[in-house]
Amino acid sequence: MAVPRPGDRPVPRGAMGLPVVGMVGGGQLSRMTHQAAIALGLSLRVLADSDHDSAALVASGVTLGEHTSLADLRALAQQCEVVTFDHEHVPGPLIEALEQEGFDVQPGSVALRYAQDKLVMRERLAALAVPVPAFTPVASRADVEGFARHVGWPLVLKAATGGYDGKGVWVVRDVAEADEVLASGIRLLAEALVPLRRELAAVVARSPFGQAAAWPVVETVQSDGICVEVIAPAPGLSEELALSAQSLALRLADELGVVGVLAVELFETDEGLLVNELAMRPHNSGHWTIEGARTSQFEQHLRAVLDYPLGATTLTAPWVVMANVLGGDRPDGLDERLHHVFARDPALKVHLYGKQIRPGRKIGHVTVLGDDLPALRARAAAAADYLRSGTWPQ
Amino acid sequence: MAVPRPGDRPVPRGAMGLPVVGMVGGGQLSRMTHQAAIALGLSLRVLADSDHDSAALVASGVTLGEHTSLADLRALAQQCEVVTFDHEHVPGPLIEALEQEGFDVQPGSVALRYAQDKLVMRERLAALAVPVPAFTPVASRADVEGFARHVGWPLVLKAATGGYDGKGVWVVRDVAEADEVLASGIRLLAEALVPLRRELAAVVARSPFGQAAAWPVVETVQSDGICVEVIAPAPGLSEELALSAQSLALRLADELGVVGVLAVELFETDEGLLVNELAMRPHNSGHWTIEGARTSQFEQHLRAVLDYPLGATTLTAPWVVMANVLGGDRPDGLDERLHHVFARDPALKVHLYGKQIRPGRKIGHVTVLGDDLPALRARAAAAADYLRSGTWPQ
Numbered sequence: 114m115a116v117p118r119p120g121d122r123p124v125p126r127g128a129m130g131l132p133v134v135g136m137v138g139g140g141q142l143s144r145m146t147h148q149a150a151i152a153l154g155l156s157l158r159v160l161a162d163s164d165h166d167s168a169a170l171v172a173s174g175v176t177l178g179e180h181t182s183l184a185d186l187r188a189l190a191q192q193c194e195v196v197t198f199d200h201e202h203v204p205g206p207l208i209e210a211l212e213q214e215g216f217d218v219q220p221g222s223v224a225l226r227y228a229q230d231k232l233v234m235r236e237r238l239a240a241l242a243v244p245v246p247a248f249t250p251v252a253s254r255a256d257v258e259g260f261a262r263h264v265g266w267p268l269v270l271k272a273a274t275g276g277y278d279g280k281g282v283w284v285v286r287d288v289a290e291a292d293e294v295l296a297s298g299i300r301l302l303a304e305a306l307v308p309l310r311r312e313l314a315a316v317v318a319r320s321p322f323g324q325a326a327a328w329p330v331v332e333t334v335q336s337d338g339i340c341v342e343v344i345a346p347a348p349g350l351s352e353e354l355a356l357s358a359q360s361l362a363l364r365l366a367d368e369l370g371v372v373g374v375l376a377v378e379l380f381e382t383d384e385g386l387l388v389n390e391l392a393m394r395p396h397n398s399g400h401w402t403i404e405g406a407r408t409s410q411f412e413q414h415l416r417a418v419l420d421y422p423l424g425a426t427t428l429t430a431p432w433v434v435m436a437n438v439l440g441g442d443r444p445d446g447l448d449e450r451l452h453h454v455f456a457r458d459p460a461l462k463v464h465l466y467g468k469q470i471r472p473g474r475k476i477g478h479v480t481v482l483g484d485d486l487p488a489l490r491a492r493a494a495a496a497a498d499y500l501r502s503g504t505w506p507q
Numbered sequence: 508m509a510v511p512r513p514g515d516r517p518v519p520r521g522a523m524g525l526p527v528v529g530m531v532g533g534g535q536l537s538r539m540t541h542q543a544a545i546a547l548g549l550s551l552r553v554l555a556d557s558d559h560d561s562a563a564l565v566a567s568g569v570t571l572g573e574h575t576s577l578a579d580l581r582a583l584a585q586q587c588e589v590v591t592f593d594h595e596h597v598p599g600p601l602i603e604a605l606e607q608e609g610f611d612v613q614p615g616s617v618a619l620r621y622a623q624d625k626l627v628m629r630e631r632l633a634a635l636a637v638p639v640p641a642f643t644p645v646a647s648r649a650d651v652e653g654f655a656r657h658v659g660w661p662l663v664l665k666a667a668t669g670g671y672d673g674k675g676v677w678v679v680r681d682v683a684e685a686d687e688v689l690a691s692g693i694r695l696l697a698e699a700l701v702p703l704r705r706e707l708a709a710v711v712a713r714s715p716f717g718q719a720a721a722w723p724v725v726e727t728v729q730s731d732g733i734c735v736e737v738i739a740p741a742p743g744l745s746e747e748l749a750l751s752a753q754s755l756a757l758r759l760a761d762e763l764g765v766v767g768v769l770a771v772e773l774f775e776t777d778e779g780l781l782v783n784e785l786a787m788r789p790h791n792s793g794h795w796t797i798e799g800a801r802t803s804q805f806e807q808h809l810r811a812v813l814d815y816p817l818g819a820t821t822l823t824a825p826w827v828v829m830a831n832v833l834g835g836d837r838p839d840g841l842d843e844r845l846h847h848v849f850a851r852d853p854a855l856k857v858h859l860y861g862k863q864i865r866p867g868r869k870i871g872h873v874t875v876l877g878d879d880l881p882a883l884r885a886r887a888a889a890a891a892d893y894l895r896s897g898t899w900p901q
Contacts, residue, residue: 128564128861129841129870148542151565153845154859154871170522171545173565407854421846425854429823429876447523451547452815460801460819465548467522476523477548482823 124194127156132419134158135189137180138199139166141466141475142395142411145403146199147172149411155419160189168199170467183207190216197373197418198394201229202275219321219372219418220393227369228393232273232302241368243361244387246380247305257291257303264305273300278475279338307387309380313347314398315362316376318413318423325366326413326423327359328406333378333398339475340397342493345405345433348486350381358386365391374399374414397437400478402426404462405433430482434489436497438477443503444470450503454479454496457505461496518588521550526813528552529583531574532593533560535860535869536789536805539797540593541566543805549813554583562593564861577601584610591767591812592788595623596669613715613766613812614787621763622787626667626696635762637755638781640774641699651685651697658699667694672869673732701781703774707741708792709756710770712807712817719760720807720817721753722800727772727792733867734791736887739799739827742880744775752780759785768793768808791831794872796820798856799827824876828883830891832871837897838864844897848873848890851899855890 127133131154136143139161147168150157160176161169169175174192178185180203190196195217208222220228227234235248249260251270261268270291272281284306285291294301312335317327329346346355362377365388369375376396378389399410408416408424416423447470454461458481465477479496481489495506521527525548530537533555541562544551554570555563563569568586572579574597584590589611602616614622621628629642643654645664655662664685666675675693678700679685688695706729711721723740740749756771759782763769770790772783793804802810802818810817841864848855852875859871873890875883889900 126842128559129859129864130839131842131845131859144545147565148545151538151542152856152858154841154857154861156564156861165522169567170550171541171567173563173567173569175567407856416849422849422853424849427854445524447548448520448525451525455810455818456816459816460821462546462801463548464546465523465525467548467550470523 125192126194129154131155132194133174133192134415134418135160135193135196136168136199137186137189137196137203139163139168139175140199141167141468142199143168144171144466145400145409145464146395146411146414149409149415153412153415155415158189158192160185165469167466167468181207183210186211187214187216190214190218195219195418197414198225200277200394201225201392205229221370221372224370224372225393228391230274231271231276231390232300234391235302237369238365238388241365243365244385246307246387246389248302251295251301251303254288254292254295257285257295258288260303267306269304269306270294270301271304273302278340279335282338307380307382309382311347311381312389313350313358313379313381313386314343314376314396315358315379316374316396316399316402316410317359317362317366318374318410318417319363319366319371320417320423321372321420323367324423325363326408326426327363328399328402328410328426329428330355330358331398331401337473339437339439339473341437341439341497342490343398343401343435344486344490345401345428345435354381354386361386361388373417374410397475397478400464401433401435401480403464404480405429405435405482431484432486432489433480433482434486434493435478435480436493437475438465438479438497438500440468440470440472440474440476441501441503442472446503447500450500454499457499458492458496461492463496463500519586520588523548525549526588527568527586528809528812529554529587529590530562530593531580531583531590531597533557533562533569534593535561535862536593537562538565538860539794539803539858540789540805540808543803543809547806547809549809552583552586554579559863561860561862575601577604580605581608581610584608584612589613589812591808592619594671594788595619595786599623615764615766618764618766619787622785624668625665625670625784626694628785629696631763632759632782635759637759638779640701640781640783642696645689645695645697648682648686648689651679651689652682654697661700663698663700664688664695665698667696669693672734673729676732701774701776703776705741705775706783707744707752707773707775707780708737708770708790709752709773710768710790710793710796710804711753711756711760712768712804712811713757713760713765714811714817715766715814717761718817719757720802720820721757722793722796722804722820723822724749724752725792725795731867733831733833733869735831735833735891736884737792737795737829738880738884739795739822739829748775748780755780755782767811768804791869794858795827795829795874797858798874799823799829799876825878826880826883827874827876828880828887829872829874830887831869832859832873832891832894834862834864834866834868834870835895835897836866840897841894844894848893851893852886852890855886857890857894
């Protein structure tokens with residue numbers, strides 16, 4: 114049920130008397146959340162930068178504006194029962210200002226800070242005794258050299274804020290390389306380069322009421338810092354580690370007061386699990402849930418931020434594989450390639466985001482489900498490659 | 508691939524160079540087709556009567572206009588690669604006019620006539636030796652009495668055009684009741700009231716290329732002429748009858764030149780299958796495919812009208828049950844009821860159409876999937892009932 118908001122502002126309702134949700138950002142996460150909202154009869158209002166944004170192309174309730182403008186954020190919030198986000202780039206003080214004005218913002222500013230600032234997140238997680246890679250804030254060559262004496266070279270430098278898809282992350286082999294990054298002047302932390310077996314993600318959702326739900330832990334495969342493949346459930350993961358990853362994510366959701374979807378990116382190492390990143394929104398590691406889980410992360414995010422009871426997270430097939438479709442060198446010809454992948458794999462599920470095709474940009478994803486994991490991985494990879502390049506793997 | 512259109516009219520393309528599809532009618536079928544279009548990266552343009560129409564509430568590309576206006580239809584068609592329909596009410600001559608102007612309309616006017624006019628359909632099916640209930644056109648009491656001498660009372664009178672959801676169908680017990688219907692002056696046919704075991708539906712899709720795909724045959728349960736429940740696959744249906752129903756639907760799609768989804772409503776009788784109705788669009792008997800089949804009828808309809816290769820129609824669970832949610836006496840309180848059904852059944856999939864709630868109106872549907880058919884039927888019925896009435900069955 115709707116929590117009454119401070120003051121006498123009436124809570125706007127949409128069609129059928131059902132809630133209106135505002136989402137800041139018009140990317141593919143908003144686009145896919147809109148699909149989920151349509152099913153539930155909810156109304157989604159999107160604050161987008163441009164009417165060419167992924168979600169703006171397909172949603173009726175689009176407001177053009179800046180996510181760095183309090184006036185624009187407020188104009189969105191005034192139409193909505195709750196405001197949520199498709200990215201982490203809304204400045205914390207603006208979110209606090211909305212909250213102080215009595216708007217319901219989920220996740221709230223207190224939680225969201227841990228998804229916006231990697232240094233604050235690392236410090237909080239360390240304080241909670243959650244295993245993270247060794248880290249330290251660095252502002253100078255001396256800081257980096259001092260840290261390198263403990264963890265050795267190469268090490269990782271990360272922008273404390275604003276990074277995504279491998280942007281804002283640099284593996285540096287020596288002081289000279291570190292100097293180049295330091296010269297950018299951005300706020301940095303240094304991290305040990307952890308020898309890892311693979312990367313995992315534990316995606317959960319939590320409602321204001323405190324109900325929580327976890328999807329099976331997945332393996333995420335990265336290439337050049339970009340997620341290219343997600344396998345659900347993570348193959349060969351012991352039940353013990355899987356439960357430990359889910360418990361950790363659920364505990365973090367609770368400790369940090371997250372409302373909505375929380376994706377915890379993890380390193381699996383010989384010494385156990387380390388937390389790499391947090392995202393407090395639907396996440397690339399959860400796109401497989403659209404077909405692969407009884408409740409998708411997009412539906413669940415809506416249910417969570419509106420404090421509806423959460424949906425079942427059970428798998429709909431023994432294995433689910435998602436592969437991201439990246440833009441290739443040829444922006445044209447996608448329609449023809451789509452014909453070919455449909456002809457080759459009638460059970461493939463294709464998701465395209467309406468985005469301008471640029472090399473390396475995530476422009477969509479494909480999902481396959483079934484019993485034979487190696488075959489599923491090959492099918493997903495072949496389709497994603499073909500949609501990018503127009504050539505089938507040999 | 509796009510078929511070049513006559514004349515020099517450029518074929519408009521949407522985001523990513525992918526096709527733009529026009530859909531006439533802003534009802535729930537357009538709404539759910541829009542969800543499917545979003546996934547595929549396609550752009551849907553909807554011609555809606557009002558911005559409160561089910562699809563108009565959620566789609567960006569909405570044109571307000573009349574489906575009986577050639578100018579409005581043309582304005583839609585000019586934006587689109589292909590035009591299709593969410594209902595059968597566009598006058599045939601207008602569809603022919605669009606075709607003559609070189610627009611690609613699917614299904615075309617020749618096929619669509621059989622979904623628009625029950626008398627024309629019955630005559631054509633009879634000529635194809637497809638079993639249908641005994642029928643005759645009737646315009647007078649004498650006609651009805653003559654027919655009654657062959658088939659007995661009660662018999663069925665049907666409006667040749669324009670009926671839906673039990674509207675335009677009258678079971679009449681005697682001449683006096685027939686007179687009342689005849690007095691309306693609408694074009695009628697009379698049909699034998701067939702003793703039936705149950706109703707089935709065979710839903711298939713066909714592309715211009717001639718590719719066709721069939722979903723498993725389903726049982727449809729009606730109450731007061733409105734479909735209330737669909738069970739996939741039809742329980743206890745022999746493989747022979749199932750194949751015969753699918754073959755019949757595929758044959759009709761081919762013979763009638765249907766492009767897109769064709770739903771064939773069937774009576775199962777002691778003497779075999781009889782065709783009741785045809786619909787050439789996504790149909791209520793196919794809503795279960797959203798979660799219950801690898802390719803939904805909405806995605807398939809888009810793929811078919813655009814001449815993309817069709818998708819796999821395999822079930823995603825042993826049993827799938829859909830129940831329609833009808834409007835109840837209380838238009839308010841749906842949000843609270845939604846909380847309760849989510850809490851009671853976390854695996855239930857809810858679809859609400861954004862429509863004004865009126866008693867008996869289809870305002871949504873719910874779907875459940877699994878192994879235990881009696882339990883699934885009970886869950887679907889309970890949820891649909893509760894969303895309507897706010898009370899759980901005892």
